[in-house]
Amino acid sequence: MLIKKGVAASLGIAIGKAHIVKEDNILIEQKEIPPEKLKAEVKRFKEALDKTKLDLDVIRTKILTVLGKQHAKLIDAHHLILQDPLITKEVPKLIMSKGMNAEFALSEILDKAEEQFEKIDDEFFHERKHDVFDVGKKIISNLVNSEKVSLKDLKEPVIIVAHNLYPSDTLHIRESNKVLGFCMDLGSKSSHTAIFAQSMGIPAVVGLSDISRQIVSGDTLVVDGEQGMVIISPSPEIIEKYKARKEELQKQEHFFHRLRGLPATTRDGHKISLMCNLDSAEDAPELAVVKAEGVGLYRTEFLYMNRDSVPTEEEQLKAYASVVKAAPAMPLTIRTADIGGDRATELGIKGLKDERNPFMGFRGIRLFIKYPELLKTQLRAIYKANTEGTIKIMIPMLSSVDELLTVKKIAADVKTELAEEGFAVKKDPEFGVMIEIPAAAIILDSLLGEIDFVSIGTNDLVQYTLAVDRINQYVSELYEPFHPAVLRLINLVVQTAHKKGKPVSVCGEMASDPFAIPLLVGMGVDILSVPAKMYLRSKHAVRSMNFEKFSALAQRALGLPTSDEIRRLIEEEVK
Numbered sequence: 001m002l003i004k005k006g007v008a009a010s011l012g013i014a015i016g017k018a019h020i021v022k023e024d025n026i027l028i029e030q031k032e033i034p035p036e037k038l039k040a041e042v043k044r045f046k047e048a049l050d051k052t053k054l055d056l057d058v059i060r061t062k063i064l065t066v067l068g069k070q071h072a073k074l075i076d077a078h079h080l081i082l083q084d085p086l087i088t089k090e091v092p093k094l095i096m097s098k099g100m101n102a103e104f105a106l107s108e109i110l111d112k113a114e115e116q117f118e119k120i121d122d123e124f125f126h127e128r129k130h131d132v133f134d135v136g137k138k139i140i141s142n143l144v145n146s147e148k149v150s151l152k153d154l155k156e157p158v159i160i161v162a163h164n165l166y167p168s169d170t171l172h173i174r175e176s177n178k179v180l181g182f183c184m185d186l187g188s189k190s191s192h193t194a195i196f197a198q199s200m201g202i203p204a205v206v207g208l209s210d211i212s213r214q215i216v217s218g219d220t221l222v223v224d225g226e227q228g229m230v231i232i233s234p235s236p237e238i239i240e241k242y243k244a245r246k247e248e249l250q251k252q253e254h255f256f257h258r259l260r261g262l263p264a265t266t267r268d269g270h271k272i273s274l275m276c277n278l279d280s281a282e283d284a285p286e287l288a289v290v291k292a293e294g295v296g297l298y299r300t301e302f303l304y305m306n307r308d309s310v311p312t313e314e315e316q317l318k319a320y321a322s323v324v325k326a327a328p329a330m331p332l333t334i335r336t337a338d339i340g341g342d343r344a345t346e347l348g349i350k351g352l353k354d355e356r357n358p359f360m361g362f363r364g365i366r367l368f369i370k371y372p373e374l375l376k377t378q379l380r381a382i383y384k385a386n387t388e389g390t391i392k393i394m395i396p397m398l399s400s401v402d403e404l405l406t407v408k409k410i411a412a413d414v415k416t417e418l419a420e421e422g423f424a425v426k427k428d429p430e431f432g433v434m435i436e437i438p439a440a441a442i443i444l445d446s447l448l449g450e451i452d453f454v455s456i457g458t459n460d461l462v463q464y465t466l467a468v469d470r471i472n473q474y475v476s477e478l479y480e481p482f483h484p485a486v487l488r489l490i491n492l493v494v495q496t497a498h499k500k501g502k503p504v505s506v507c508g509e510m511a512s513d514p515f516a517i518p519l520l521v522g523m524g525v526d527i528l529s530v531p532a533k534m535y536l537r538s539k540h541a542v543r544s545m546n547f548e549k550f551s552a553l554a555q556r557a558l559g560l561p562t563s564d565e566i567r568r569l570i571e572e573e574v575k
C-alpha cells in the first residue's frame with residue numbers, strides 16, 4: 001500500500017481499478033525497410049503528403065469563413081512548406097538511400113532543418129521554424145495514423161490516471177459515463193479540468209507529480225477527493241474505512257437535499273442570491289434538481305472544444321435555447337467564450353497554440369476582439385435565445401475600458417444587423433463583466449457606467465494578483481485565495497460597485513468554499529455562483545452563518561497582514 005498526497009480537486013471518494021491514459025506524443029521509431037519495399041515506403045510518404053494537403057485545404061476553408069482572408073494566409077504558407085523540395089525530394093531520397101521508414105526519414109530532415117534555423121539570427125526565420133514543424137507534425141500524424149484512444153470508448157468503470165488531462169478530455173469522460181474518479185500528475189484545484197470534474201461530481205485529486213508512472217492499469221486505487229490523497233493497492237481495512245466514509249458523504253447529501261427551495265438567508269435574515277455555474281447545456285437539468293435561483297455563470301467555451309470548426313449560430317442558439325427551456329424565467333448569465341489559457345481549441349487560430357505563456361496570452365475577450373466574427377456569431381445566438389428576456393451577457397478577461405467599449409460597439413452592430421434582418425431584439429440583456437484581472441478591479445469605477453453588474457472570477461483573480469499559474473502544481477502552495485491582496489481587491493470591487501448601486505457576484509471556486517463563503521457574504525457580496533454539485537452545501541454554509549458577526553470579522557480580516565492569520569480567524573468561527 002502506498003499513499004500519494006496531492007491537491008483535493010473534486011469532493012468525493014472513488015474506489016476502483018486504475019486506467020492509465022497515455023500522453024498524446026507520437027513515438028517515432030526507426031525501422032529498417034527491405035530494399036524491395038522501399039518504393040512502397042516512398043509511395044506511403046507521398047500519400048501522407050496528399051492527405052496533409054487535403055487537411056490543410058479543409059482548415060483553410062474554415063479559417064476563411066470564420067476569420068477572414070488575412071488569417072488564411074498562414075495556411076497558404078503551410079501549403080508552400082508542404083511543396084518544399086526539403087520535404088518532397090529530400091525525404092524520399094533518404095528513404096531510398098538509407099532504407100529508412102518514412103516517419104524517421106522525415107524527422108531526420110526536420111532535425112537538420114532545425115539546426116539550420118538555429119544558426120539564423122532573425123526572428124522572422126525563427127517563426128518559420130514553428131510553421132515547418134507544424135506541417136511536419138501533421139504529415140507524421142498522417143503517417144502514423146495515430147488515434148488517441150478515446151476516453152469515451154471506455155468499457156468498464158475505472159479510475160483515470162494521467163500525466164495531464166485537458167478540459168477537452170473531460171468532455172469524453174462525461175460521454176463515457178464510466179469514470180469513477182481521476183488523478184493526474186499535473187494540475188491544481190482551480191484548473192479547468194478540476195472544475196469540470198467537480199461539475200460532473202467525479203472525485204479527483206491532481207498535482208500528484210508522478211503517479212502516472214508509479215502504477216499500472218488494473219491497480220486498485222482509492223481516490224480521496226476530500227483530503228487530496230490517492231491510496232495505491234489499499235489494504236482491505238482501508239477499503240472498508242473509505243466505503244464507510246463514502247456512505248457518510250451520501251448521508252450528508254441527503255441532509256443537504258432538504259435545503260432545496262429554501263432561501264439562501266443567513267441566520268440573522270440577510271438574503272443573498274445563490275446561483276449555479278453551468279459548464280454545458282447538458283448539465284441544465286441539474287438546475288431543477290437543486291432548485292437553483294438561476295445561472296450566475298454559463299461557461300460556453302466547451303461548445304468550441306474537441307472540434308476543428310467554430311460552432312455555428314444555429315448550434316449555439318440550440319444550446320442556449322435548451323438552457324432557457326430547462327430553466328424558464330431564471331436569470332441566465334451567459335459568458336462569451338473564454339477560449340485560450342488551458343482551454344486551447346483546434347480551431348486553427350494563429351497564436352493560440354504553442355503560446356509560451358497561455359494564461360497571459362491570447363484568451364477570452366482579447367481573442368474575440370481580434371476575431372470579431374466569432375463574437376458576433378455568439379452574440380447573435382444569445383440575442384435570439386433571449387426569448388424570455390432573462391439572459392444576461394458577461395465578458396471574460398476584461399482589462400480596459402477600451403475593450404469594454406469595443407465589445408459594446410460590436411453588440412450594438414449585431415443588434416442593428418438583426419433588426420435589418422427583421423429580428424428585433426425584444427429586451428436588451430443586462431451586460432456585465434468578469435473581474436479576473438487586477439487591472440479591471442482597480443479601474444472598476446470607470447467601467448461601471450457601461451455595465452449592469454460585475455462578477456468576480458476568483459480563480460483567475462487569484463492567479464493574476466499573485467502571479468501564480470493556476471494549473472502549475474509546483475507553485476500551488478502559493479495559490480492562496482485568502483491572501484490579503486486578493487481579499488482587499490474583492491472588497492474594493494464590492495465597495496466600488498455598491499457606490500453605484502450595481503450588484504456583485506462571485507463565481508470562482510471560492511464561492512463554494514465553506515470557509516470563504518462567510519467572508520465573502522460578510523464583505524457584502526450579493527450573489528454566489530457555484531457548481532450544481534456544491535449548491536446545497538453552499539446554501540447550508542450561508543444559512544449557518546450570522547451576517548452581522550461576519551461583516552465585523554471580514555473587516556478585521558481585511559486588516560490582517562497574512563493569509564494564515566485570516567484563515568485562523570475565519571476557521572475558528574466557522575468550526
Ligand code: PEP
Nearest residue numbers: 436457458459460507508
Ligand atoms: C474564474 O476565473 O473564477 C472563473 C469563474 O472563470 P474560469 O474558471 O472559467 O476561468
Ligand code: MG
Nearest residue numbers: 436457459460
Ligand atoms: Mg476565469
